[in-house]
Amino acid sequence: MDEVQDLQTVVAGDESGRVVAIDSAYHVDERNTGRDVVVSASYSGVLPARFVADRRPRAAIGLDCAIGPEGAGIAGLWFYEALGIPAATADVRDVLLGDGVDVHRNGVISRVNAVAAACGVVPGMTVADAAALLLRAEPVTRAPDEITNRTVMESGPDGRAVVCTDSIAFGTPADRDTNVLVTAGHTGRSSVPYLREFRPWGFICSDGGRGRDDSGIAGLAIVEGDGLAGATVDARSAMMGDGLSSYRDGVISARNALAAACGVEIGMSAREAAHRLLHRAP
Secondary structure, eight states, X not given: OOEEETTEEEEEEXXXXXXXXXXXXXXXXXXXXXXXXXXXEEEOSHHHHHHHHTTOOSEEEEEOTTOOGGGTTXXXXXXXXXXXXXXXXXXXXXXXTTOHHHHHHHOBEEEEOHHHHHTTOOTTSBHHHHHHXXXXXXXXXXXXXXXXXXXXXXXXXXGOEEEEOSOXXXXXXXXXXXXXXXXXXXXXXXXXXXXXXXXXXXXXXXXXXXXXXXXXXHHHHHHHTTTXXXXXXXXXXXXXXXXXXXXXXXXXXXXXXXXXXXXXXXXSBHHHHXXXXXXXXX
């Protein structure tokens, strides 16, 4: 259904609300507050996100506009995320810029924020399907300390597993001498108390860009004395604060001697390194 309302086109809807296509993020208005999934043909940077988020729609989908330097084309995803608004971007190569209806008809999702991911939206999904899903979903608001994004990536012997989480601080007693934790904070001295508390079977964190005097990997040597095998990924290869990115995209930049003895090598993928740590000898 294509109901034209000024600068907005209602392209779908039910008792839950509407999917509204707009050619520009600046066309959002008071009609969209709370109930609408807004599909925009604008880039998804912070500036347009500010205008859309001001109306607090049910969800927002925009364009990635090739992402660009410093991720400027999709930076609004995290602006929305901080406000608890599900948001995603469509690949600009598939759509007409400045035509919101075309984005809804032909767009393919390229990136999602954590709130949209929790609703089931994934890259590769059509914009139409993603919008329909977001129209039905009810995002759950959680406190920051409840959002750990803990995901089991590989199961191993004796109940062990490779577990991704966004920070080593999100380890649990269940990880002790059992799981390989793949996380996304730096491995400086502030990581050491958490590593000692949770004592994972193995760990991979970020080098945080290393810092002066390699302070971003200092924890590797410190916890080696505690018998903990660990490594870091190059912060240029994976997103800080996203454990899944460390696992999927990360490239090993440093490791301690215990991890080296397990076959972890610099330049190896984090996925392979985690596998080798998982299957290391007791």
